[in-house]
Amino acid sequence: MDLVNIPALITAVFLLLVLGAVLWYAARVAVPLPEAPSGPPVGALAMERKIIAIVAMIAAMALLFLGYGFREPARQVQAQEGQLDTSIDRGIDNFTSLCFPCHGEKGQGAVVPDVTPERLAPPLNRADLRPTDSDTRTKEYDFIFKTIQRGRPGTPMPTWGQIDGGPLLDEQVNELTLMILNGDRQVMYQGKLATPWEHTADVVNDHVAQGLATLPKQPDVTSQPWYATLNPQQQQGVQVILQRGCGGCHTIPNIPGAQGTIGPNLGPHDQVPPVNQRPMIATFPNGSVPNNSIDDLSKWIMNPAALKPGTAMPTLGLSQDEATAAAAFLYSIGPDGTPGTAGG
Numbered sequence: 001m002d003l004v005n006i007p008a009l010i011t012a013v014f015l016l017l018v019l020g021a022v023l024w025y026a027a028r029v030a031v032p033l034p035e036a037p038s039g040p041p042v043g044a045l046a047m048e049r050k051i052i053a054i055v056a057m058i059a060a061m062a063l064l065f066l067g068y069g070f071r072e073p074a075r076q077v078q079a080q081e082g083q084l085d086t087s088i089d090r091g092i093d094n095f096t097s098l099c100f101p102c103h104g105e106k107g108q109g110a111v112v113p114d115v116t117p118e119r120l121a122p123p124l125n126r127a128d129l130r131p132t133d134s135d136t137r138t139k140e141y142d143f144i145f146k147t148i149q150r151g152r153p154g155t156p157m158p159t160w161g162q163i164d165g166g167p168l169l170d171e172q173v174n175e176l177t178l179m180i181l182n183g184d185r186q187v188m189y190q191g192k193l194a195t196p197w198e199h200t201a202d203v204v205n206d207h208v209a210q211g212l213a214t215l216p217k218q219p220d221v222t223s224q225p226w227y228a229t230l231n232p233q234q235q236q237g238v239q240v241i242l243q244r245g246c247g248g249c250h251t252i253p254n255i256p257g258a259q260g261t262i263g264p265n266l267g268p269h270d271q272v273p274p275v276n277q278r279p280m281i282a283t284f285p286n287g288s289v290p291n292n293s294i295d296d297l298s299k300w301i302m303n304p305a306a307l308k309p310g311t312a313m314p315t316l317g318l319s320q321d322e323a324t325a326a327a328a329f330l331y332s333i334g335p336d337g338t339p340g341t342a343g344g
Helices: 003-029 042-101 134-150 170-181 196-209 226-228 232-243 295-303 320-331
Strands: 188-190 192-194
Touching: 042 170, 042 188, 134 170, 170 320, 192 196, 232 295, 232 320, 295 320
Parallel strands: none
Antiparallel strands: 188 192
8 A cells, every 4th residue: 555645544534433323413403303393403413503504514425525635646647648549649740650660660770871881770669768767768758758759869860849840849859859868668559559660560560451651771781702701799799889879979981871970980090900800899999998808898899987976988788798799890800891790
């Protein structure tokens, strides 16, 4: 039982006892005395009955309001849940109209159309964008909302909010944000109960079947010659990097569309050596995190904030195996930028 309801429960029990006592007393008063004259009661008896009726009505009204108070928190939660589902449904409508060509029909990310050189849009169907901690969830909401509203400089992500010249109202941006933030929530949409990303895939695939849309382009790495030279762990690392949209922030050699400029270039460039030869991680060459092994790099990938508080590098919610696989792939990049040529 919720402890905050104990005082209200005690009050309800007290009011029930008062009401019961009043009704019991009223039943006795209602019985006319043998010597009483016929007709309606008068005098003190009439006044007493009026007082009893008033007390009974006050107690009944107090119980009514108390019952409403008990019900109100649950009603508010139910109303909020219903409003959230409505917002998510509208977010699905907007995503399947505006966002899927870049971010994929099920939020898995894709190659941005009509952009040269080729760029990748990050996946949005990710566990790290669905935090359960309330503080983190608030921060992620603000991050997603502002990214949609204002775009991201240095990336193909455009401005969508009307406040910055885009086509969407703040409420539409809010609906898209809530859809992404609740990507694993079961919602009813067009008569089917599923997650928002399952709904977006259904809608886009239906549009494709009708000839109204085409599926977004996915980066092809498995057919490239260097991919076959990788060991299974390194190949897994390539898939992790693609699935997590690392190329949206980083330039990564030979990964199609991985031309991000927000984070450091992860290939050899200018006078900067490949990752496996960099002694420090983060803001090279003056990084603050040692990089002496694949294990060091995997710890950074898995939880960068734990090693460098305040870093812009997000925590992606990777497992230890996934982080190690991604690190193993990056360590395999040789001096000429070709994966699989540096061992690792």
